[in-house]
Amino acid sequence: xxxxxxxxxxxxxxxxxxxxxxxxxxxxxxxxxxxxxxxxxxxxxxxxxxxxxxxxxxxxxxxxxxxxxxxxxxxxxxxxxxxxxxxxxxxxxxxxxxxxxxxxxxxxxxxxxxxxxxxxxxxxxxxxxxxxxxxxxxxxxxxxxxxxxxxxxxxxxxxxx
Amino acid sequence: xxxxxxxxxxxxxxxxxxxxxxxxxxxxxxxxxxxxxxxxxxxxxxxxxxxxxxxxxxxxxxxxxxxxxxxxxxxxxxxxxxxxxxxxxxxxxxxxxxxxxxxxxxxxxxxxxxxxxxxxxxxxxxxxxxxxxxxxxxxxxxxxxxxxxxxxxxxxxxxxxxxxxxxxxxxxxxxxxxxxxxxxxxxxxxxxxxxxxxxxxxxxxxxxxxxxxxxxxxxxxxxxxxxxxxxxxxxxxxxxxxxxxxxxxxxxxxxxxxxxxxxxxxxxxxxxxxxxxxxxxxxxxxxxxxxxxxxxxxxxxxxxxxxxxxxxxxxxxxxxxxxxxxxxxxxxxxxxxxxxxxxxxxxxxxxxxxxxxxxxxxxxxxxxxxxxxxxxxxxxxxxxxxxxxxxxxxxxxxxxxxxxxxxxxxxxxxxxxxxxxxxxxxxxxxxxxxxxxxxxxxxxxxxxxxxxxxxxxxxxxxxxxxxxxxxxxxxxxxxxxxxxxxxxxxxxxxxxxxxxxxxxxxxxxxxxxxxxxxxxxxxxxxxxxxxxxxxxxxxxxxxxxxxxxxxxxxxxxxxxxxxxxxxxxxxxxxxxxxxxxxxxxxxxxxxxxxxxxxxxxxxxxxxxxxxxxxxxxxxxxxxxxxxxxxxxxxxxxxxxxxxxxxxxxxxxxxxxxxxxxx
Numbered sequence: 099x100x101x102x103x104x105x106x107x108x109x110x111x112x113x114x115x116x117x118x119x120x121x122x123x124x125x126x127x128x129x130x131x132x133x134x135x136x137x138x139x140x141x142x143x144x145x146x147x148x149x150x151x152x153x154x155x156x157x158x159x160x161x162x163x164x165x166x167x168x169x170x171x172x173x174x175x176x177x178x179x180x181x182x183x184x185x186x187x188x189x190x191x192x193x194x195x196x197x198x199x200x201x202x203x204x205x206x207x208x209x210x211x212x213x214x215x216x217x218x219x220x221x222x223x224x225x226x227x228x229x230x231x232x233x234x235x236x237x238x239x240x241x242x243x244x245x246x247x248x249x250x251x252x253x254x255x256x257x258x259x
Numbered sequence: 260x261x262x263x264x265x266x267x268x269x270x271x272x273x274x275x276x277x278x279x280x281x282x283x284x285x286x287x288x289x290x291x292x293x294x295x296x297x298x299x300x301x302x303x304x305x306x307x308x309x310x311x312x313x314x315x316x317x318x319x320x321x322x323x324x325x326x327x328x329x330x331x332x333x334x335x336x337x338x339x340x341x342x343x344x345x346x347x348x349x350x351x352x353x354x355x356x357x358x359x360x361x362x363x364x365x366x367x368x369x370x371x372x373x374x375x376x377x378x379x380x381x382x383x384x385x386x387x388x389x390x391x392x393x394x395x396x397x398x399x400x401x402x403x404x405x406x407x408x409x410x411x412x413x414x415x416x417x418x419x420x421x422x423x424x425x426x427x428x429x430x431x432x433x434x435x436x437x438x439x440x441x442x443x444x445x446x447x448x449x450x451x452x453x454x455x456x457x458x459x460x461x462x463x464x465x466x467x468x469x470x471x472x473x474x475x476x477x478x479x480x481x482x483x484x485x486x487x488x489x490x491x492x493x494x495x496x497x498x499x500x501x502x503x504x505x506x507x508x509x510x511x512x513x514x515x516x517x518x519x520x521x522x523x524x525x526x527x528x529x530x531x532x533x534x535x536x537x538x539x540x541x542x543x544x545x546x547x548x549x550x551x552x553x554x555x556x557x558x559x560x561x562x563x564x565x566x567x568x569x570x571x572x573x574x575x576x577x578x579x580x581x582x583x584x585x586x587x588x589x590x591x592x593x594x595x596x597x598x599x600x601x602x603x604x605x606x607x608x609x610x611x612x613x614x615x616x617x618x619x620x621x622x623x624x625x626x627x628x629x630x631x632x633x634x635x636x637x638x639x640x641x642x643x644x645x646x647x648x649x650x651x652x653x654x655x656x657x658x659x660x661x662x663x664x665x666x667x668x669x670x671x672x673x674x675x676x677x678x679x680x681x682x683x684x685x686x687x688x689x690x691x692x693x694x695x696x697x698x699x700x701x702x703x704x705x706x707x708x709x710x711x712x713x714x715x716x717x718x719x720x721x722x723x724x725x726x727x728x729x730x731x732x733x734x735x736x737x738x739x740x741x742x743x744x745x746x747x748x749x750x751x752x753x754x755x756x757x758x759x760x761x762x763x764x765x766x767x768x769x770x771x772x773x774x775x776x777x778x779x780x781x782x783x784x785x786x787x788x789x790x791x792x793x794x795x796x797x798x799x800x801x802x803x804x805x806x807x808x809x810x811x812x813x814x815x816x817x818x819x820x821x822x823x824x825x826x827x828x829x830x831x832x833x834x835x836x837x838x839x840x841x842x843x844x845x846x847x848x849x850x851x852x853x854x855x856x857x858x859x860x861x862x863x864x865x866x867x868x869x870x871x872x873x874x875x876x877x878x879x880x881x882x883x884x885x886x887x888x889x890x891x892x893x894x895x896x897x898x899x900x901x902x903x904x905x906x907x908x909x910x911x912x913x914x915x916x917x918x919x920x921x
Contacts, residue, residue, distance in 0.1 A: 168707045188887075190704030190789070191712055192631045195675045207676040213634065217566050217687055217810040218591070219832045219893075220884040221634040221677065231884035233633045233813060233891065235595050235806065236700055236712070238789035240887065241633075256818055259887045 132174055132182050132198045133243055158250050159183075172198065175258055177250045184244035184258035190237045199230070199243055206230050206243070229255070289319035291357045294365035298353060302370040303342050309369055311338040313355035317363075325355040332371070342371040347447055348379045348405060376406035378447040383454045385440055390429050391461035393493035398425040400442035400452070412442040419458075429458045433495035433531035462492025464530045467538035471513065471526060472581045475543045478517040478741030481645060481654040482542050483580030485511055486528035498528035505544070512580045514654055515544040517741045551650025552743040552768035552776065558751065558894070559761040560874040562589050562608075566687045567867075567874055568810035568894040570751065572766055574692060574736075575647035576601060578613055579655045584647075585613050589689045592766055594749060594904040594919075595790075595806025595891075596693035597735035598700040599646055599658040600630060600637055607662025608683030609690065615642035618657060620715035620725055627666070627714045627722055628659050628733060629673030630700065635680040637661040637691075638669045641713075646736045651768060653739035657732065661690070667716040672724060675711065691808070692736075694747045694766070696790045696917035697907050699732040738906050743769025745909035746916060748776045749807055753899025756839075756859060757866055759875040762898070770903050770920075771912035781903060783913040783920040784848030790917060793847040794890035796820075801890045803846065805902060805919045809893030812858065814844070816882040825882055826864050833863030833881040842880075844890060848918065858895070 152163045160176045170189035174182050187193045196203045209223045209230075220233035221241070232241030244258045293316035298309040311334065313325040327334045331351035332343040340353055349371045356364040385398035398421065402410040414421040417439040419430035427440055436458045443451035466489035473482035484507075488496040500507035502524055504516045513526045527539040556572050570592040576599075577584035587601060587610045602609025618641045620626040626641045639661040646653045662681040669679060680686045693700065701712050709724035713732070716722040738744050751764035767776040786792045786804075794803035796815060811833060817824050820842070826835035840860045847853045861878035870876075877898045883889040896902070905916030913920050 166708070168704050168710060190701070191710050192675055192677075194672060194711070195677070196671065199676070203676055210635075210677055213678060217569055218632060218808050219634060219810055219881060220813055220891075222832055222882070222884045224831060233883050233889060235633070235695075235790070235804075236631055237697065237702055237704060238791060238802075238804075239631070239633070240802075240889065 132200050133185055133202050134245060134248065135182055135200050136180050158253055173259075174198075175244070177248070179250075181248065183248040183250065183253075184242065184255075186240075186242040186259050188234075188238075188240040190239070192232070192239050192241075195230075195243075202228050202243070202245070289317065289321040289359065291315055291317040291321050291360040291363045293317065294325060294355050294357050294363050296353060296355045296365040296367040298338075298340060298367050298369050301367075302372065304372050305342060305344045305374045307342050307371075309340045309342070311340055311353050311355070311367065313338065313365060315357050315359070315363075322357075322359045324358040326358055326361075328354045328356070330354075340369065342369075345371050345373050346375075347377050347449070348372050372405045376404060376408035376446070378402060378404040378408055378444045378450045381412065381442055381444050381450050381452040383440065383442045383452040385425075385427060385454055385456055388454070389457045389459075391459050391493065392429055392431040392495065393461060394429050396427045396429070396456060398427050398440050398442070398454070400425065402444055402450075404446075409444075409446040411445040413445060415441045415443070427456070429456070431493050431495050432458050432460055433497040435459050460495060460532050462490055462494035464488060464490040464494045464533040464536045466490070467498060467528050467530050467536050469526060469528050469538045469540040471540045471542050473542070474540070475545065476515055477545050477547050477650070477652065479515055479654055479739070480544075480652045480741070481512055481514045481580040482526075483512050484526050484528070484540060484542075486538065488530055488536075495530075495532040497531040499531060500526070500528055502526040502542075512655070513542055515542070518544050518546050521545045547651050547740075547742045549773050550775065552648075552773060554649050554766040554768065556592055556749065556751065556764040556766050557761060558764070558875050561687050562683060562689060563687045566810070567876055568879055569688065569874070570749070570764070570807050570894055570897070571688065572648075572692055574599065576611065576613060576615075576658075577645040577647065578615060579643050579645050583613065584645075585611065587611060587689050590692040591686075591688040591690070591808055592749065593691050593693045593806065593808030594695050594747070594902070595804060595808045596691065596700065597695050597697045598630070598693040598733035599644075599656065599690065599736055600661055600693070600733075601644075601658060601690040602661050602681070602683060602686060602688070603639070603663040605662075605664050607664075607681060609662055611660060611690070613644075615644050615658070615660060617642050618731070620713070620727070621731075622715050622725070624715040624717045625667075626727075626731075627716045629670070629711055629714065630659060630661075630733075631675075631677075631712065632680060635678035635685070636673060636675070637681045637686070638673060638679060639663050639666055639681060640716075641733055648736060648740070648766075648768060651740040651743060653734075653736040656736055656739055657734050659733050661686075667714075667722050670711075670714060670722050670724075672711045673714070693808075694735060694737050695806075695904060696786060696919075698735055698738050699729045700734075701727075701732055702729060705729075705732065735906065737768065738909065740768060743767075743772045743776070744906070745772065745911050746770040746903055746905035748901055748903050749897055750901050751894075751897045751899070754875050754877045756861060756876075756878045757870050758873045758877055760872050762875045764897075770905055778903065778912050778920060779901070781901060781913070781920040782852050782854065783850065783903075783905070783911075783918040784846055784852050784854075785850040785914075785918040787849055792849055792919075795845040795847055795853075796842075796890065800847070801888055803890040803892065805892045805896060805904075807894050807897055807902075809891055810879070811863075811893045812860075812880040812895050813883045813889070813891045813893060814842070814880060815888045815890060816884065819888060823860060823880070823882075826862075830864055830867075832884075833879060834860055835862045835864050836860055837862070839878065850918075854921075856896075
């Protein structure tokens with residue numbers, strides 16, 4: 099018997115929901131990072147972005163898709179082991195990269211600083227351990243970030259979109 | 260503690276029990292009707308004590324026992340109240356509740372004074388309390404307190420002025436007005452009092468004269484007008500403004516309508532105090548002459564001498580309604596964004612030196628914008644300016660000033676780890692002239708939930724994201740021109756590879772509105788509401804766009820186009836094929852109009868190394884990097900094509916925007 103059904107049997111449906119929700123919130127609330135983090139952070143991202151969450155799976159990974167009311171879509175790619183190895187986004191503006199990149203944000207920030215400006219063009223950060231790409235304009239941005247060394251076996255980077 | 264004789268207690272208990280039984284069974288059951296309370300002494304100081312007693316009234320065999328409580332300090336079960344430590348006079352309430360009938364209680368209010376001097380109250384009066392503009396009234400304050408308190412007060416007044424000794428000078432008012440004078444204790448600023456005075460107008464208004472900064476303007480331009488009110492005595496200079504045709508603001512800014520013939524418009528100011536006195540000045544509004552829609556464009560290395568494939572133009576920026584203007588060169592012409600962004604002079608290295616009035620957020624704080632670009636952002640206040648493109652002006656347009664000294668620091672949600680481009684060294688231009696498909700830069704995406712685009716910036720506190728109505732957003736200047744306002748035509752000549760040092764072209768305002776911007780044989784390729792159409796490559800459709808602000812054709816990636824490997828190192832944003840590649844793709848509008856495009860791609864590193872003085876590279880291309888892959892045409896697409904960019908919902912000879920046409 100798993101914990102969920104034990105709780106349902108023991109405490110009744112409504113209370114069990116409350117307990118499960120409480121447990122879930124307690125579990126995820128300290129974390130709001132994503133890339134490289136465990137899948138619980140997807141829930142945190144969803145809550146922080148105030149968005150609706152949709153999950154689709156195939157044999158090699160799960161895509162957790164978050165849609166917000168102002169048209170932002172974020173797709174987080176979760177390995178069978180439960181870690182987030184890629185994030186893709188599109189929407190009218192840029193997403194909160196500090197939230198989505200989590201512990202990789204500082205690496206991104208430093209690489210971003212070293213880019214040459216001008217002229218104006220797409221964003222392309224490519225390091226052996228982190229890739230961040232973005233193009234578009236206000237009203238229509240699209241981009242992605244992934245960990246090249248953390249892709250589950252058989253997964254191509256082109257699938258992160 | 261006194262020893263208690265157990266035997267006596269047993270006897271007393273027995274007697275009480277019998278009495279209680281008798282009372283319960285008998286006809287004289289106890290009824291509590293009142294509780295009265297008194298404490299001695301009734302005025303004490305911080306930490307002092309006062310003994311309280313209660314008398315329970317009623318009929319029958321009632322008990323005198325009560326339960327004590329107090330809303331401040333503490334009270335024992337025997338009614339001994341201990342005062343709290345106070346810094347100003349307090350009035351704790353002592354409550355005794357009958358233990359026999361909890362519905363019955365009594366209260367007593369005790370006074371607790373601080374041990375040091377304290378203020379208990381302030382009262383204010385002014386004489387006279389009815390006066391005229393500019394007259395004076397002597398106000399005085401009475402401060403009551405305990406101990407050796409300070410009776411000093413500070414004075415303030417809602418309008419007009421007041422001296423330290425309480426002499427109030429009435430404001431000059433055009434109509435009957437109420438003014439409040441307030442005295443606040445210096446020792447205890449929580450103690451204050453106010454009184455209201457009635458002020459009536461005085462003096463006589465005998466004339467109103469009006470002058471306007473610009474006496475001749477064009478359709479849709481504006482002119483700042485000022486009124487001089489003459490009279491005797493303490494008359495009011497307040498006026499109301501009116502003009503027709505056109506509009507006026509409360510501060511006298513006249514905004515002309517679009518006119519088809521030269522029109523003399525009287526701008527009138529009327530005294531509020533005496534509406535029989537008015538003055539006016541005539542502003543002549545001329546229609547925009549044909550041929551005033553030509554903005555020269557140069558493709559060169561830009562102010563940093565490092566730009567490649569950047570199309571630059573000049574605009575004249577003015578403080579709204581005035582002739583205080585500055586012409587800014589090297590604004591990047593961008594058909595992929597909306598809005599004028601001006602880099603400040605000073606540390607940022609830009610040119611804008613005008614003090615443009617900043618716009619306010621709906622909460623009344625200064626309004627700032629974080630304008631995101633794919634590879635960074637620009638940050639700064641939203642301001643109002645008159646923007647003149649060739650001979651046509653967009654008046655009091657919301658623009659963004661970037662890199663302004665002393666501006667609120669960049670919020671973390673804005674920077675997002677990407678690069679702050681609000682400096683010449685990073686931007687490579689003195690600003691951006693966004694003349695793309697849309698009227699506002701952000702549109703409805705910024706109206707629903709706070710996004711990392713618009714920020715309210717309270718003084719001395721961090722900026723926070725806000726929602727902002729489309730009408731308050733930074734605006735594309737083109738739809739606000741008096742004519743030629745349905746879009747633009749960017750015309751750049753063809754360039755033979757590998758390129759050229761510079762290139763000259765033209766940004767024409769309007770589509771099919773004059774002889775110089777006719778559509779000819781061009782076809783329109785409409786876009787979706789985000790400004791994308793489709794580009795078909797090798798049988799697959801990709802989202803696409805045409806943006807003069809992109810310095811290369813940014814298409815797909817090396818996985819999809821293996822003959823185009825990306826360059827290495829600092830040039831990874833470009834393709835470095837082994838030899839010149841010819842690529843074919845097809846643009847497909849949402850209206851299904853399509854046209855095939857074939858273009859060459861050269862090795863970017865070779866181009867740059869072999870031609871270090873060039874700024875024009877027609878065969879420069881790079882990956883779109885993002886997935887899903889995209890096909891964004893940049894400035895090379897414009898070389899040798901007349902490309903029209905039509906504003907959303909605007910009417911053109913090719914139908915309503917948004918679309919690109921060529």
